Amino acid sequence: MADDKEYFVGTVKAIFFENPENLFKIFTIKIKKTNTKWDGKDIVVTGSFGNISEEEEYKFEGHMVDHPKYGKQFKADTYQHSRPSGKKELISFFSSDEFPGIGKKKAEKIVDTLGENAIDKILQDPNALDFLNLGEEKTNLIVEQLSKNHQTEQVLYQLSNFGFGNTLSTRIFQKYGVNTLEKITEDPYRLVTDIKGVGFKRADELARNLNIPLDDPRRIKGALVQLVAVLNNSTGDTLIEQDDLFKRALAILRSNNQLDELKVKIEDGLKSLVNDGVLVSEEGKVYDKSLFDAEWSIAQSMKMITDTYKGFDWTDIEFSKELHKIEKSFKVKYDPSQEKAIKESLTHSVFLLTGGPGTGKTTIINGIVAAYAKLNDATLDPSSEDYAIALAAPTGRAAKHMGESTGLPAMTIHRLLGLTGTEDDEFAEPTLNCKLLIIDEMSMVDTKLFKTLIDAVQPGTQVVLVGDKDQLPSVGPGQIFSDLINSEIFSTVILKDIHRQDEDSTIIQLAHDINEGLVTDEVFHNRSDRSFIECSSQNVPEVLSQIVSKSSDRGFDIADVQVLAPMYRGVAGIDNLNSIIQDVVNPMEPKRKEVLMGNVHYRINDKVVYLVNTPEDNVFNGEIGKIIGIILAKENTDHVDQLVIDFDGNEVTLDRKDWTNIALAYCTSIHKAQGSEFEMVILPLVNEESRMLRRNLLYTAITRSKRLLIMVGNRTAFERSISDESAERKTNLKNRLFAAFKIKIDDPKIIEDEDEELKSEPKSYLLTLDMVMNNAIDPMIGMENVTPFDFQENK
Numbered sequence: 001m002a003d004d005k006e007y008f009v010g011t012v013k014a015i016f017f018e019n020p021e022n023l024f025k026i027f028t029i030k031i032k033k034t035n036t037k038w039d040g041k042d043i044v045v046t047g048s049f050g051n052i053s054e055e056e057e058y059k060f061e062g063h064m065v066d067h068p069k070y071g072k073q074f075k076a077d078t079y080q081h082s083r084p085s086g087k088k089e090l091i092s093f094f095s096s097d098e099f100p101g102i103g104k105k106k107a108e109k110i111v112d113t114l115g116e117n118a119i120d121k122i123l124q125d126p127n128a129l130d131f132l133n134l135g136e137e138k139t140n141l142i143v144e145q146l147s148k149n150h151q152t153e154q155v156l157y158q159l160s161n162f163g164f165g166n167t168l169s170t171r172i173f174q175k176y177g178v179n180t181l182e183k184i185t186e187d188p189y190r191l192v193t194d195i196k197g198v199g200f201k202r203a204d205e206l207a208r209n210l211n212i213p214l215d216d217p218r219r220i221k222g223a224l225v226q227l228v229a230v231l232n233n234s235t236g237d238t239l240i241e242q243d244d245l246f247k248r249a250l251a252i253l254r255s256n257n258q259l260d261e262l263k264v265k266i267e268d269g270l271k272s273l274v275n276d277g278v279l280v281s282e283e284g285k286v287y288d289k290s291l292f293d294a295e296w297s298i299a300q301s302m303k304m305i306t307d308t309y310k311g312f313d314w315t316d317i318e319f320s321k322e323l324h325k326i327e328k329s330f331k332v333k334y335d336p337s338q339e340k341a342i343k344e345s346l347t348h349s350v351f352l353l354t355g356g357p358g359t360g361k362t363t364i365i366n367g368i369v370a371a372y373a374k375l376n377d378a379t380l381d382p383s384s385e386d387y388a389i390a391l392a393a394p395t396g397r398a399a400k401h402m403g404e405s406t407g408l409p410a411m412t413i414h415r416l417l418g419l420t421g422t423e424d425d426e427f428a429e430p431t432l433n434c435k436l437l438i439i440d441e442m443s444m445v446d447t448k449l450f451k452t453l454i455d456a457v458q459p460g461t462q463v464v465l466v467g468d469k470d471q472l473p474s475v476g477p478g479q480i481f482s483d484l485i486n487s488e489i490f491s492t493v494i495l496k497d498i499h500r501q502d503e504d505s506t507i508i509q510l511a512h513d514i515n516e517g518l519v520t521d522e523v524f525h526n527r528s529d530r531s532f533i534e535c536s537s538q539n540v541p542e543v544l545s546q547i548v549s550k551s552s553d554r555g556f557d558i559a560d561v562q563v564l565a566p567m568y569r570g571v572a573g574i575d576n577l578n579s580i581i582q583d584v585v586n587p588m589e590p591k592r593k594e595v596l597m598g599n600v601h602y603r604i605n606d607k608v609v610y611l612v613n614t615p616e617d618n619v620f621n622g623e624i625g626k627i628i629g630i631i632l633a634k635e636n637t638d639h640v641d642q643l644v645i646d647f648d649g650n651e652v653t654l655d656r657k658d659w660t661n662i663a664l665a666y667c668t669s670i671h672k673a674q675g676s677e678f679e680m681v682i683l684p685l686v687n688e689e690s691r692m693l694r695r696n697l698l699y700t701a702i703t704r705s706k707r708l709l710i711m712v713g714n715r716t717a718f719e720r721s722i723s724d725e726s727a728e729r730k731t732n733l734k735n736r737l738f739a740a741f742k743i744k745i746d747d748p749k750i751i752e753d754e755d756e757e758l759k760s761e762p763k764s765y766l767l768t769l770d771m772v773m774n775n776a777i778d779p780m781i782g783m784e785n786v787t788p789f790d791f792q793e794n795k
């Protein structure tokens, strides 16, 4: 910070405005010292600050501004808690009420022993206070109090000197706490994986400031870690071809080294990351260590479940008799594949059921539960101590559907496992005490969640996994459901026949035909329940406004009309369409209350989607709700703006700081809509989204529609989606399963040799870089500004 900056030192008298969204505050201070021409005793200070307490003294640096309405104010860029200086001030500081248990005598002793930089000494080493014999608890209290008052500001001050704005500084501080500066000067590249909003380029700039050389191992390792995370999240693969990784690393590192020299350093960087347990390199593939471990762990848990299955003790005749009774009570006659599914599920440790919409998956789950209870003499009374059935799905909505159809408790997988939806989940080791576990919407379950789920299963449990393998794979890396099915290790039934009886419905048949590769231009023909409106990308918003407006004229509630799009950005992207539709169905009118968060206006009746899991409020990622109340800061005792949202009967009040957990939901991503169905689906697809257009995307979007489907946009975008079969994700779960079940890869049958090592230690087979370099190096691939977080839903 330049020395000629204007400053004020003073005590905060009254904070009269605080915006929790961006930490902006306005307050007055009583001036103690300044280098500015200012005659008053007080001055109004504005700016973004972390903690500011009334009656405390701070130094503010910044400049004077002349506010058109409020006159002269001091706009602070940085601030620091004032430190007591000199022996006298220090003694009265330590003997103040802030430090209970320290009187004047002890304060004198601290300053005499530790000198005038006692505060720094204690912050650096809490043992510095040992000579006072205060005991651990009291010593900790003092250190905590000092850290609270002094270290936060020091860190934030330094982060702003590094050029981080307030939002990023706050995120960084929340992550590393008082160790922030140590952590980031030691290795600025750790910010890339740890902090949302910091990419390799930003970390690289910081590294330049810290004089970290271009070929420094930390830089090379930072680039490799960033690339692996970005590639895992963008492709959904759980492994990366090593030569591809190296080519990309060479492109973003661009140091002054000779290419050969840099190649060796990249190889060394990978070796070192492998030694550090961050990445794994095996047979020319590179893995994030936690994904690598997860695939192994899943394979071993599946083996354990299979090995500990105790079998069943009823006969075929008994089964047929029970099923007949069940059919009578459910008023359904299961077709042969459905009957097979129920029987297989009851006679195997692990059973996989896949089928498109309307093929009877839900009806089969009902049958499985009923038949399981009868044949195993198990209770269906959830309040009974002996109740041992767990039903769960990855989304709240799918879980609710399961609960309603079975009449038994069903919940999200997160809730079942007691997960919080935060990073801590990775270290959670829950256990599941049930005898029958049924998971619906399995295609949405990613590698890490499945690992936690299946590791929680106890020996002897029967596991039934249900889903539609042709839908989009999970948002997170992996394609668990397809891999389990494709391994051919587990009993599997693939349902093909559609049982929905809506005679006039052509939507489900269309979806099935698209999935089977049978459709070319049928999609463009208008039918009673679906239509296609061709228009340019630029016209999509206008066409959409008209459709939405007409649908409400025809009595459709906006809650039943869902626009689904593949991407957030662009004229036909989710963000733009949300604001366009909001203007049609819930516009701003004079005297209407509204609040602003970023660029988004929220009004009563707005349809919103929840973006995180908050088990304590019983609201989960993907749930759609309606704003039913806006309480402004001036209207409540907490003095914060609040939104009251009704999530299907569950009213949740969100303070402004939590509004980042919601978004408008007139239009949502197709990924987010998985597991949900809507009366009417409007699907805009345009050529600009070509990166995303695949058959399983179109299939997933179409199958969300129950009654009406309106497709809008470029004909070629739809044609491309129909013809573009989705490439399989690159994963290694199948091989891990083969290893765990001792199956030879080229000969899928069980190997008898029990002595063979189950899991070999990961080896470092580093491809020589010459092999890599024999292929042309990609030109700059534009990854510098990309961070792993860019691939997460809702950014």
Ligand SMILES: Nc1ncnc2c1ncn2[C@@H]1O[C@H](COP(=O)(O)OP(=O)(O)OP(=O)(O)O)[C@@H](O)[C@H]1O
Binding pocket: 332, 333, 334, 335, 338, 355, 356, 357, 358, 359, 360, 361, 362, 363, 364, 499, 500, 501
């Ligand atoms: N064997 C059957 N005989 C008659 N009707 C059936 C049969 N199986 C399923 N159905 C009916 O077909 C419809 C679709 O079944 P279900 O909801 O179980 O399928 P699903 O695969 O779960 O579909 P989705 O994934 O779309 O929810 C339901 O109305 C159900 O009652």
